[in-house]
Amino acid sequence: MASHRRPKQPSRARVTVLTTAAAAAVALSAQAASAAPSEKPSKDEVKSKVDKLYQEAEQATEKYNGAKEKQDKLEKQISTLQDKVARGQDELNQLREGIGTMASAQYRTGSIDPSVQLFLSSNPDDYLDKASTLDQLSSQQVEALKKIQEKQRELAQERQEASDKLKDLAATRTELGKKKREVQGKLAAAQKLLNSLTAKEKAALAAEQSRASRASERSVLGGDTGSASSRAGAAFSAAQTRIGSPYVYGATGPTSFDCSGLTSWAYAQAGVSIPRTSQEQANIGTRIYSVNDLKVGDLVFFFNDIHHVGLYAGNGQILHAPRTGTVVRYESMNTIGGPFMFGVRV
Incomplete structure (x- = not known):
């Protein structure tokens, strides 16, 4: 059968101890709460922190300047290369047109040589590497083909150089953006600190x-x-x-x-x-x-x-x-x- 006895009541001494402990806990909490906000830094402390942020911002600024200068140089170099490629392509087209005219003249006279077909090829290297083909060409024709060959190689190199510089430019622009954000972040942090000063301290x-x-x-x-x-x-x-x-x-x-x-x-x-x-x-x-x-x-x-x-x-x-x-x-x-x-x- 279940017991119906009343639970034992705490003694007066125990109640007093618990009450005292609770009061002490409340007091400590109040002290912690009042001490939670950190003390406002002094004018000199703010100045020291701001000066450090400005130094860091200037470090980033000089790196930003270097990236910006590199970007400007690359853009000029790429523009120059692209102009050279365009002019080179025009020269190559003119060389090919000249050879095409020579082939047409031979065709009209009925004496076109099969080897002349290589004049119209976009890749004469394969033909020039064959001595038997060279034997069938005049010195004028060989010279024309060599010019085309040199121009093609030159264009290929310039296009590759332009491509490499475009990749470098993309990486430089990324670095430029990164440094700009770093500078702006440092300056914003410094301004936030300065804003914490009173008007009197700023003055x-x-x-x-x-x-x-x-x-x-x-x-x-x-x-x-x-x-x-x-x-x-x-x-x-x-x-x-x-x-x-x-x-x-x-x-x-x-x-x-x-x-x-x-x-x-x-x-x-x-x-x-x-x-x-x-x-x-x-x-x-x-x-x-x-x-x-x-x-x-x-x-x-x-x-x-x-x-x-x-x-x-x-x-x-x-x-x-x-x-x-x-x-x-x-x-x-x-x-x-x-x-x-x-x-x-x-």
């Missing part, structure tokens, strides 16, 4: 940058402005006219620039053509490893992978296009954010 950062730029400008104006050469001086003078122009990745002027876009534009104004990217610019001219030996207008390179370049402005300062969100300006070499690697005198 403080802008004021710091402005003071640093003015200090660099005073240092340049008060220092030795002697240039390494007339063309270096002309390039530097051209870059000075762009002070205040915005940094835009991939831009080469005349109203906006990225770092290597500014240096290549400046030297172009001096009548000197230099490569587009910082890595390529590093491989021209004479390298200078001591800051003390630099002259105004020399190219100066920073970071181990040479992803940033500017123009030496004298007295330890450079004139450059720093990064997104800034303009072409003077800046101390000590505040670039990466080590000075060497200079190049063009």
Whole structure:
């Protein structure tokens, strides 16, 4: 028979312990909830993270510039090859027409040689390889066939070269798109961080940058402005006219620039053509490893992978296009954010 006894009630002491534990758990949960949101990063922390993102964006920008330059070169080369193929095909058609006229003349006189049929063949190689056939041809006919043979081989090579370059172009365009997305991603992340700052903090950062730029400008104006050469001086003078122009990745002027876009534009104004990217610019001219030996207008390179370049402005300062969100300006070499690697005198 089932028991109808009442269940044993918990003791007063047990209830007290459970109540205390529950209260403690609630308190801990409340503390965890209040601590869950991470503390807002300081202005300096945001600046440090943003600067790092901008450096990464500039690295990707120089790779983007290299892919863009390669794409432009390939497009020009392909266009030239396609023109050559078209002209070569016209020449080949004219050669074949000439041989066809010769065969028609022999046919009308009733003295056409069976071997003349090879003139009309699209592949005379098979016939020319046979000595017995060559014996039946005049020297004029042999020469005409050899010209066709050479033209066909030349066209085949040019078509293959064009085909290879078209494949290379497709791969380069893919790489270009990838680098563009990488740059945009870094810039978006940096902007998101900047948006987390208050208006007061943003104003403080802008004021710091402005003071640093003015200090660099005073240092340049008060220092030795002697240039390494007339063309270096002309390039530097051209870059000075762009002070205040915005940094835009991939831009080469005349109203906006990225770092290597500014240096290549400046030297172009001096009548000197230099490569587009910082890595390529590093491989021209004479390298200078001591800051003390630099002259105004020399190219100066920073970071181990040479992803940033500017123009030496004298007295330890450079004139450059720093990064997104800034303009072409003077800046101390000590505040670039990466080590000075060497200079190049063009």
